Amino acid sequence: MALAMAFQRHGLALHRLLWSLALLALTPATADEFQGLARQLLVHREEPKFQNKNGPCSTMVDAGGSISVMDLKEIVGSRLGFTVASFTFDGEEVLSLADLQSGSLISALEAVQGADLHEDKPISSEDGQRDEVLSESAVACSEQLPQAEQPWVSTDTVLLSLFVVLV
Structure with missing residues (x-):
């Protein structure tokens, strides 16, 4: 009897949970809300490499709606092991992450020491x-x-060398 009552209570709780999830699934979400929750940016480190030359060159960052460019610099810098100076997307410097779509590939440029x-x-x-x-x-x-040890050779020396080789 106690087992039947426990099943009935848990069954009712499970039933309520399923209905709540169904209603939540039917609630329309705007594109901005969805993008802010599940946006992932792909970051690739560009040449030249000064710090951590043999370290990783790319990472993926979960960039929710509240992340800033400065936050992204810190995250990428700690993961890839170098100080990030700036990010570029399609050849232009990234000043705000708001316009980047999920899956965007951005380039990280290293700060030159x-x-x-x-x-x-x-x-x-x-x-x-x-x-x-x-x-x-x-x-x-x-x-x-x-002057005697400088690596370049005069044109007279080159012409003389060519003449000797040809003769």
């Missing part, structure tokens, strides 16, 4: 006829080598 060492600047050649872009490290390297 010591950016002044990696910047390129234009310098002119000795004859002033053309400009080249060389990194500061290449310029510093060429300034440190004595």
Whole structure:
């Protein structure tokens, strides 16, 4: 008898639960509500890699309606092991996550530590006829080598070498 009463009480509770779920399923939800609840963003790390070079290069983030770009930077940075400078989507910088759909693939760009060492600047050649872009490290390297040890060869030496080979 006690078993029958327990089954009846639990059966009634189960019945109420099923009806509640059925009513909830029939309640229309707007696209904004659905997107805010179950939006997943795919994030891929772009080159160049300065920190954690051999670490993971992509992750998936559950981005609900309340997540900001700064929050996403922290999440992605901790998962992939580098400091995120910015995100891009279709070549444009992501300033807000509100317009991104679930399943969007965004690129994470790394914050460059010591950016002044990696910047390129234009310098002119000795004859002033053309400009080249060389990194500061290449310029510093060429300034440190004595003239006799510099790696380039004059055109006279090349022509003489070709003449000897052809003869």
